Structures are given as structure tokens and as C-alpha cells.
Amino acid sequence: MNLPASMKAIVIEGKGGPDVLRLRQLPVPTPGAEDVLIKVAAAGVNRPDVLQRQGNYPPPKGHSELPGLEVAGVIASVGADVQGLSAGDEVLALVAGGGYAEYCVAPAICCIRKPQSLSFVEAAAIPETFFTVWHNVFERGALKAGEKFLVHGGTSGIGVTAIQLAKEFGAKVFTTAGSDEKCAAARQLGADVAINYKTTDFAEVVKRETDGRGVDVILDMVGGDYIEKNIRSLGDDGRLVNIAFQQGSKATVDFMRVMLKRLTITGSTLRIRSNDVKGHIARAIESQVMPLVVSAKIKVPIDGTYALADAADAHARMESSAHVGKIVLMV
The missing domain is CATH 3.90.180.10 (Medium-chain alcohol dehydrogenases, catalytic domain)
Incomplete structure (x- = not known):
């Protein structure tokens, strides 16, 4: 050439x-x-x-x-x-x-x-979204078939990829999005539970939909006050994976929850x-x-x-x- x-x-x-x-x-x-x-x-x-x-x-x-x-x-x-x-x-x-x-x-x-x-x-x-999701959800987050998974920003590039991959590999998928229309689009891609974060507290929905147990893996790119809510939304031995902090990387966290539920908090940038x-x-x-x-x-x-x-x-x-x-x- x-x-x-x-x-x-x-x-x-x-x-x-x-x-x-x-x-x-x-x-x-x-x-x-x-x-x-x-x-x-x-x-x-x-x-x-x-x-x-x-x-x-x-x-x-x-x-x-x-x-x-x-x-x-x-x-x-x-x-x-x-x-x-x-x-x-x-x-x-x-x-x-x-x-x-x-x-x-x-x-x-x-x-x-x-x-x-x-x-x-x-x-x-x-490449960017599939590499990111695979490494963070399946390698770092160790998501397995039968587990419950939450990804924020369900209609973003990361979100649409994470929803489909998690569903295809056997997880029950929760997601958040900023409108009822976006929630409908997320459900069409395979999300089992789509939460409009502008009108509903996602942590309360997760608690209700999991009978109080929480989800196993969360993929988050929001940060800020989501960090504490994510920790509340995880079940025993749950894993929180952070890949960005659109609302800031600092938060006030009760680490007693981390200890009592044996949580893993990790993250990466590719x-x-x-x-x-x-x-x-x-x-x-x-x-x-x-x-x-x-x-x-x-x-x-x-x-x-x-x-x-x-x-x-x-x-x-x-x-x-x-x-x-x-x-x-x-x-």
C-alpha cells in the first residue's frame, strides 16, 4: 500500500x-x-x-x-x-x-x-468497551453464571456491552439509566431490572428485588455518592469495580459494611x-x-x-x- x-x-x-x-x-x-x-x-x-x-x-x-x-x-x-x-x-x-x-x-x-x-x-x-467490560466484570469482578450484576449507565457504550455480556454468561442483570425510554432500551438489550435513577433510589430497588440480599458484582463509572450506595447494594462477598468517577472519586463510607459483608472494592484504568x-x-x-x-x-x-x-x-x-x-x- x-x-x-x-x-x-x-x-x-x-x-x-x-x-x-x-x-x-x-x-x-x-x-x-x-x-x-x-x-x-x-x-x-x-x-x-x-x-x-x-x-x-x-x-x-x-x-x-x-x-x-x-x-x-x-x-x-x-x-x-x-x-x-x-x-x-x-x-x-x-x-x-x-x-x-x-x-x-x-x-x-x-x-x-x-x-x-x-x-x-x-x-x-x-475494542474500548469490550476490553474494559471483559477485564473488569469477568476478570477483576469474577462474575459467574447465576450471580446478580448491576451496571450503572445502562445505555452508555460500557452499559450496553456489560448488560449483554453479563446476560449471555448467565447473570441476572440490573442497570440504571436516566429516563424511562433509556430503561426500556436497556431491557431490550437484556437487562432484567432497569431503574430510572432520576426518579428512584437504585439502592432501594436492588434491596427489594433481591429480597434484601444485594447483588454480587457492581460496575460503576459514576462515583461520588454512588460509592456508598453501591456498598449498601452489595451482598455478602460482593465485588465493586470502579472504572471512572464522573461525580468525583471521594466519598464518606462506612467501612464496617465492607468488613461485615466481606466485600472487595477494586478498579482499573486500561x-x-x-x-x-x-x-x-x-x-x-x-x-x-x-x-x-x-x-x-x-x-x-x-x-x-x-x-x-x-x-x-x-x-x-x-x-x-x-x-x-x-x-x-x-x-
Whole structure:
């Protein structure tokens, strides 16, 4: 594949609202020995991209400062030490940055071959949320068949993924969402109990629906006063997994509950983890989850697509919290 010298990409000029996202012409990046260069067809938009734009989530040292954590496209070139992938292969990939561009470098170990049945838009909407949910719900949270699971933000990209995966692997699924319409959408995806958090105390509903026992695993990206409510909503030996703190990372907590119920409180952020860790998750997704996507047992709900040049509009849509499913840039 003949490579151009430059490419179109979205840069963050300053920090602030969506208007600081600007389309610019930049040099095409060069892959390292263990990397591939992907000609991007589509790139997912995620909440961490918004945080980076606001100046609250800088990229790891040594990685691209361009936003974008997941892409799908065609491999344009491969590094000297890459095996098993070649130019022309269609892939989806988790990256630490650089996705909002016509070309993006990705570690070969973090790539998954794109099934022919998936569009590039659907494929680009998979890596960030599926890697995050698999690692935090099934590896860190150790969710098992027959257990009860609560995920907040049921119609977010993380939410729609967590609901479907937890349900498919045999859990009873609880979720919260910000309107009756969103609750209905969550139930269509497989949620057994969907709670409008604007009108109802989710902790009271969980208590009632579990006969006072509580749920086994909670995936939370809200934080703030949810932290104490989550602890109240967990049953004996329950696990709380935090992946973000949209309402703040500090809370007043009665740790007596943690001790008496033998709770585990954990959390993680994926972006700073090593490529080996991400590669391990990629192989698990490849073997355990992608067959479910190919068979349409797991869907990839897309809220909307935007041209690369309209990245600011995509961010405004995400910040409105009106979306149901993933937002994707067409490159």
C-alpha cells in the first residue's frame, strides 16, 4: 500500500469544550517493530476522549497525543517483528491514542481480525468497551453464571456491552439509566431490572428485588455518592469495580459494611496498562466474545456516526448523555 506523507487528523488545541477539536494535516506516523499501521475506516468516541479534551486525562508518556482509543480499518504496513498480521488485513484495535486520524499506529498484540459480517463502524465500536467490560466484570469482578450484576449507565457504550455480556454468561442483570425510554432500551438489550435513577433510589430497588440480599458484582463509572450506595447494594462477598468517577472519586463510607459483608472494592484504568496485559484481554475477547458478536447473540448498538471533521459534534452528543450505544467517527 502506497503511503502518503501526511494525513488528516483531529488535534486538541488547548483544553475546553468540543470547539477545541480541530481538523489538521499531520505527518503519517511510523509503526515500531511490534506495531502495525492501520488505515483507519472508523474510530470510536468514548468518555475518556472527552476527559482528555478537557485536560483531565493525558495520554501515557510516549504515546500519541491525538484522541481516540479504538479503531477499525485495513493494515497499511507492519513492523519488522510482527507475525501473523500482514498489510491488507482488516482489523479492529485498542490503542492508547491516535484514533481520530486517517492513519493510526496500534500494537499488533492489541489487534483482532475483523469478522466479515461486521461493518467497520461496528468493529470500531468494540475494542474500548469490550476490553474494559471483559477485564473488569469477568476478570477483576469474577462474575459467574447465576450471580446478580448491576451496571450503572445502562445505555452508555460500557452499559450496553456489560448488560449483554453479563446476560449471555448467565447473570441476572440490573442497570440504571436516566429516563424511562433509556430503561426500556436497556431491557431490550437484556437487562432484567432497569431503574430510572432520576426518579428512584437504585439502592432501594436492588434491596427489594433481591429480597434484601444485594447483588454480587457492581460496575460503576459514576462515583461520588454512588460509592456508598453501591456498598449498601452489595451482598455478602460482593465485588465493586470502579472504572471512572464522573461525580468525583471521594466519598464518606462506612467501612464496617465492607468488613461485615466481606466485600472487595477494586478498579482499573486500561489505557496505562502494558501491551502484554491488553494483548491477554484481546485474546480472551477473540475466543470468548467475538463468536457471540458474529452469531448476533451480542449486538453492537450504534447511536450515530459523524465525519472525522465533525468530531466536535460527536463530543457534544456524548456530553449531552442522550446517546444510546456507541458514537463513531467515519474516517
